[in-house]
Amino acid sequence: MQLILESLFNGVAIGSVLLIAALGLAIVFGLMGVINLAHGELMMLGAYSTYITQLIFKLPILMPFYNAYVIVAIAVAFLVSGVVGILLERSVIRRLYGNPLETLLATWGVSLILQQFVRSVPLAYGAGLIIALLLGLLLPIVLSKEFISNRYDRFIKLGSWSIATLIGVLTASGLSSSISKIGRASARNVDVTAPSWMRGGIDLWGITFPVTRLVIIVITLISVLSVTWFLNRSVWGIRIRAVTQNRSMSDCLGISTETVDILTFGIGSGLAGVAGVAVSLLGSVGPNVGGSYIVGCFMVVVLGGVGNLIGTVIASFSIGILTDLIGAGRLLTIWPDMPGPLASTVDFFATTSMARVLIFALIVIFLQFRPAGLFPQKGRMVEA
C-alpha cells in the first residue's frame, strides 16, 4: 500500500510538472493550431521573473514578506510571459496563420533570440523593457475612450508611450543600482531558492512528501481548474471555443477574431510563465531551461489529443506514472518473483535514459493505432 502510494505520488509529481508546462501549449497549439517553438523560452522568461521577484523581495523594505514571494512571482511571471507572447503574436505569428512550417521556423528563431537576449542583456534592463512595454500597452486601454479619441490622440499616444519608457528606464536603473546581481549581463545559470516553508518534506505514512512538489501540484491544479472554468463558463472563453470550431462563422456573427487570437495566445503564453515559476523551484534557471521541456510538452499535447484539455491532463499524468514505474524500477519491487527473462527486461529498462526511450517507443506505437491521440476532437470541424 505504502509502495503504491509512494509510486503514485511520484508519478503525479512528475506528471504535474509536465502538465503545467504543456497546459499553455495545449491552448496555443491545441486551440489555435500554432506550433510555437518559443513556448519553452516563454517558460524561461517566467523562471527569470521568479528570480528577479525573489531578489526584489530580499530588499530591506520587502524582507518581512519574503515568504510570500512565490505567490507574487506567479502573477508577475503570468504577466511578463503573457505580454511577450502577445507581442510575439502581433509581430510574427499573426502574419503566418495557416503556414505551419513558416510558423515553426519563425518561432524557433524567436526562441534563439530570447535565449541570447537573457544571456547578453542585463536582467535589470530586461525587466525595465518589459515594464515599459506593459505600461505602453495598458495605458491606452485604461484611459477613458473620450480622453483618447479627440484630435490630439496622436500626442496622447506619444505621451503615454514616453511615460511608459521613462518608468521603464527608471525601473532598470533603480534595479541595477539596488541589486548588483542583475546589473550586469551574465550567461551564468542563476538559482531560485524556495522560501524556508517550502523546503524539506512532510512525513506521512512512512513516506516523505517534498513540499516543493506539493506546491507545484497545487499550482497545476489551480491552473487547470481556472482554465477549464474560463473556457467553459466565461463569455470570452466561449468565444474562443467558437472561433476554434469555425472561424469564419464566428467572424460573421460579430466575434472579433483578432481579439480572440490575442487573448488565447496571451493566456497560453502566460501559463508558460506560471510553468516557469514551477520549474525554477525544482532546478536552476538558465537560458536553456525551456529547451529541455519543449519536446515533452508537444509529446503530452499530441498524445492527449490536440484541442482537448482533459486529454492533456490524462496524458501527462500517465507519462508521469509510467516514468516512475519504469525508471525507478518499481515493477520489480511490486512483483518480486517475476519470471526470469521478463525480470531482466524490466531491469534493463529501469534507468532514466532507457525509461525515456521506452516511453517514447510506447507513444509511437500508441499513435499508430490512435493517430489523433487519446481523446480526438469529435464533431464537425472546419479545417482552416
Place this chain on the structure above:
Amino acid sequence: MSLTKRLFLGLTSVVLGSSITACGGGNQSVGCTDCDDQITVGILHSLSGTMAISESTLVDTEKMAIEEINAAGGVEVGGKRYEIKYIVEDGASDWPTFAEKSKKLIDQDKVPVVFGGWTSASRKAMLPVYESKDAFLYYPIQYEAQECSNNIFYTGATPNQQSEPATEFMFKRSPAAGKPFFLVGSDYVFPRTSNTITKEQVKSLGGTVVGEDYLPLGNTEVAPIIAKIKKALPNGGVIINTLNGDQNVAFFKQIQDVGITPKNGYYVMSYSIAEEEISTIGPEFLAGHYGAWNYMMSINTPQSRKFARSFKNRWGNDRVVADPQESAYNMVYLWKAAVEKAGTFDDNAVREALVGVKFNAPQGPVQVMPNHHLSQTVRIGQITSNGQFKILESTDGPVLPQAWNQFAPSSKGFACDWTDSRKGEKYRL
C-alpha cells in the same frame, strides 16, 4: 506606414548587424609569426552555448597567465624576449566547431600551441586534427583518461588523481565508511567511464555498489533517481555524483527535500563540483557533502593565495578560482618553461623538452610525466556553509598520473610513455 516600416527594417538590420560584428569580434590580434618580438598562441574554448559559463572562466585565467608572463618580460627563446599575443576562438559548445577552429588556428594563424577544450567530446573531436597535422593541444580538465596522445598535453587529473583516492576515502575514512555505494551521473562518456572504474575499485576494496543511474543530458527530472536511491540505501550510504551543470542543482535541491542529507547518514562525493559550482547551486544545499580536487581555493599557501588574489584583482572581487582554472593557469606556465628549455617554438623540440618540466603551481609542485600528464597532489574536502572546501586530507606529495586505468578491465596492466620510442601510446607494463 511604409515609412515607419522601412525605418523599423533599417533599425533591425542595424541592430542585427552590430550584434553580428560584436560576436565575430573575438579576435584580439591577427596571427603574426613573422613579427620580430611577438609569438601568437591560440585559445579555443566555448564562448557561447551551454558550456560558455564554465569555459569562459578558463579563457579569463589563460589571459591572466599570459599577461603575467608578458609583464615579467615575456618568453625568452635563444637569448631573445618574445611578447605573447593570443587569438581567442569560440568553440560554441559544438564539437565539430572545435575541430574546425583548431584547423583554422593551426593552418591559417600558424600558432605553435593551442590551449583549449573542456568536455571530453570536444577533445575527442579535436584529437584527429592535432594528430594529422602534428600540432600540439594543451587540455586543462580532469577527465576519464583511457587516452594518451602524442599531440595532447593533459594538465587535469586522471582518475587515479581524483576519483580513486576519493572512493578510498569514502569507503575507509568518511562517516559513511563501509556503507554501500550508489552511483549517479549524466549520460555521457565521463560519468560512465568514471563509474566503471569506481565499481571495480569498490569491489576490490570489499564494498558493494547497490545501484547506478544516468540522467540524459538536458533532462532535469531527478524524481525516479531519488526514489531508487531511497530504495537502495534505506540506512544511508555513499552517493558518487558525476552529474553535469544544472542537473546538479535539481539533484541537490530535491534530495534535501526528501531527507537524503548528511544528517541522516547520506554523503555525496561529487567530481564536478568546484567553488564556482558551489556558488551557483547554493552552499545551503551542499554543506556537509564532499569533493575531491587537486586545487581548492582554501589551500593556504603563498602561491595559492597569490593566484586567487591576482584573479580577483583582474576580473572582479566576486569571482572565485577553482581546480579547472588552476590547471589552465599551470599549462600556460608549463608551455613557457618548455619553450625556454627547448630554445625554440618548434613543436617536436618543445614536446621533448616538456617532459620533466617542473612548476611551482598554486596547488604545490607539479611535474610533466613521460605520458604527457601531470603529477599532482590530491585533496579531499568537505563543503562548508560559506561555499568553500574544508580540506580534510591531502596526499603527502604529487601522485603520478595513470593514462591507462588500472581498475578498468580494458586497460589494466598498460601504460603510456612517449619518451621511449619502443613504448609509446599503450604498452604492457
